[in-house]
Amino acid sequence: MRTTISKVKDFVGQDVTIGTWLANKRSSGKIAFLQLRDGTGFIQGVVVKDEVSEDVFQKAKALTQETSLWVTGTVREDVRSPFGYELTVKDIEIIHEAINYPITPKEHGVEFLMDHRHLWLRSKRQHAIMKIRDEIIWSTYEFFHNNGFVKVDPPILTGTSAEGGSELFHTKYFDEDAYLSQSGQLYMEAAAMALGKVYSFGPTFRAEKSKTKRHLIEFWMIEPEMAFVEHEESLQIQEQYVSYLVQSVLSRCQLELKSLGRDVSKLENIKPPFPRITYDEAIELLHKKGFNDIEWGEDFGAPHEVAIAEEFDKPVFITHYPAKIKAFYMKPDPNRPEVVLCADLIAPEGYGEIIGGSQRIDDLELLKKRYEEHNLTGGAYEWYLDLRKYGSVPHSGFGLGLERTVAWITGAEHVRETIPFPRLLNRLYP
Known part of the structure; x- marks a missing residue:
């Protein structure tokens, strides 16, 4: 048999x-x-x-x-x-018969292992991480399907940046300029106006010259968008989704978690509700912990996120960031317009931000004003304005980075282990 x-x-x-x-x-x-x-x-x-x-x-x-x-x-x-x-x-x-297999049962340097990533994948540790990644992918489809979301695939080649940044991979699209997508979000907003609750799951690209253990050049994002959903409800969906992923891995990947030596007691606690602090409260907390260099209006770096997460045993939402450091499409808080209805979800154990999300601006005139402030005038974004011209509604969305989430759940030290063939600042091989 x-x-x-x-x-x-x-x-x-x-x-x-x-x-x-x-x-x-x-x-x-x-x-x-x-x-x-x-x-x-x-x-x-x-x-x-x-x-x-x-x-x-x-x-x-x-x-x-x-x-x-x-x-x-x-x-x-x-x-x-x-x-x-x-x-x-x-x-x-x-x-x-395999002769002189290069990855022997001994210690090897990271660069050697990365040069042989096509073989390193065969190891027990990498096998376990890839199996858990697969479970997270499967559970993602399961969660959104069971909750009435429709999967929609946005384009990878785009004519604009979703977030107005400069860290884009440029290419020629016949006689036009094109870019590899940083995010499918804008297209998913259009899909939400047609289908209600949608999500995408695909590769994204950031030409960010970073060498940290959290960054990849090419990575995978899960990006839901939801019509008629405001900020508070979006946060609840996010914590339900992340909890579902963790509990699914605990239920179906015990052998892999054991193989990795993962402390599952830290994962068993990941259930709603998640703690929340405002950006203002985060600044106060950081000052108390000795981070006196950070001032109101500045974005958080990795050390700040780690310091905040140390105070909690679950992922923590940091809400209401200053509008000036967030994307143009985020809706201002009606009671305090200098901050926006947004949240970053910071994973415990030093793994940093795994979700960024917000309620989107649904008012046409305000979005036009934001276009001007961010120098986004021109034809490339006209279709996005149309979403506010024809039946605009309150809507929210978020994006979860798959590899950072896999790193946190598996306990991996670096995101390069959480994707089959990582693309890093100085690595395009194999």
Whole structure:
């Protein structure tokens, strides 16, 4: 019976054949232990000299790392194994012998591992992170589908910047200028006016010359937009969504979390409601903690976000930032126009901002004024004004960065481990 490692629990006491690679091995005289992987998981194969032919035993002892195999054996329960099962090997058929596999079971430098990212993905740690990333993606679709959202795919090639910034990748679109999208948000607002509650899930690009452990040049964003939803309701949806992601990983990825050594007690607490502080309160808190260099009206950097997050054991919303440091489309607080109805969600344990969101301006004249203040006049944004001309409604939205969220939930030190092939300031290979 052919099966996969993830399904061996259904075949206890039976003989199965699995297509695998040899991740590692050790032997002691009359027994060989093979660490096998097949993409769905890892299992130990035990080869006992007295129970197999001499040819099979010698073959097992001579196997090299990452050689591909058909392994046949009996599935046994094993309470000592994190997986809970092992394979008593009866036969081995070599598919392809790997010679001098470069990533050996020892310490390697980051640059070496990044140069061999196409192979580093095979390691147990990277496998676990990618499985958890997949669970977060699946849970995202599940959450929004179950809550009445429609998935809409905005363009990647655009004629403008969503946020009016300069950190754009420029290209030619025949005889026009075009840019790789920083965000699908503006298009998602148009979709929300047609479909009510929508979300996008796709790659975004920032030509930001940053080398921090939080930044990638190419990353994936989940961007919901919601018609007839105001700031308060949007915050509630955000905390429900993030909690759903965390609880789904806890429910379905216990083996991967254990493999990573993640302290799950810190994740079990991630349930609504999340704490909230205003920008004003955040400034006061930072001053109390010795950050006297930051003044009202300045944006927070990574050290500030970490210092604020240290005060909470859940993600914390920082709300009502000054309008002058936020995007042109954010709605001013009617009771205090110098701040906007927005929030950044800061993850605990030093992982920084994972969500940025706001209520959007729905008044045509105010948006026109913002256009002028941000030098956005011209034809490129006319269609966005149309959304306020024809049946404008209160609406809100937010964007969650997938890789930062994966880093936080898995406990990864750097976002380069949370995407299959990271694009960094000085890395476009492999």
